[in-house]
């Protein structure tokens with residue numbers, strides 16, 4: 001059976017990294033991780049562990065569309081404090097995630 005796919009935003013960070021770790025240990029899932037810098041040491045480290053690293057930015061809607069393609073689940077973190085000034089960020093992520101026709105619920109680190 002084909003593995004399910006989770007796309008993890010912030011995979012190089014603390015929150016996203018913990019989610020990636022958990023799903024890498026699960027035989028039924030594969031992990032795709034988004035980063036602004038695929039050649040960073042952290043991104044390379046994840047790639048060496050089997051994470052499909054893709055380049056993207058929360059502000060680049062096309063990169064989110066590509067990163068969410070085929071995903072059964074999406075883990076996203078946004079900077080809640082910055083969102084008071086940049087309220088569009090979380091809405092953009094959630095709109096795009098719903099648009100994929102897959103995940104219908106979300107959780108948020110605050």
Ligand SMILES: NC(=O)c1ccc[n+]([C@@H]2O[C@H](COP(=O)([O-])OP(=O)(O)OC[C@H]3O[C@@H](n4cnc5c(N)ncnc54)[C@H](OP(=O)(O)O)[C@@H]3O)[C@@H](O)[C@H]2O)c1
Nearest residue numbers: 010011012013014015035036037057058077078079109110
């Ligand atoms: N750590 C905690 O215990 C905790 C608890 C509660 C809430 N939070 C919140 O959760 C969020 C993440 O926390 P964290 O500790 O995981 O942060 P972190 O370790 O500093 O990592 C931040 C992550 O966000 C990514 N990122 C930042 N700006 C981005 C952008 N414009 N586009 C795409 N990716 C971007 C970075 O990826 P690249 O640099 O590789 O692109 C990196 O993977 C923060 O808003 C924090 O306030 C954290």
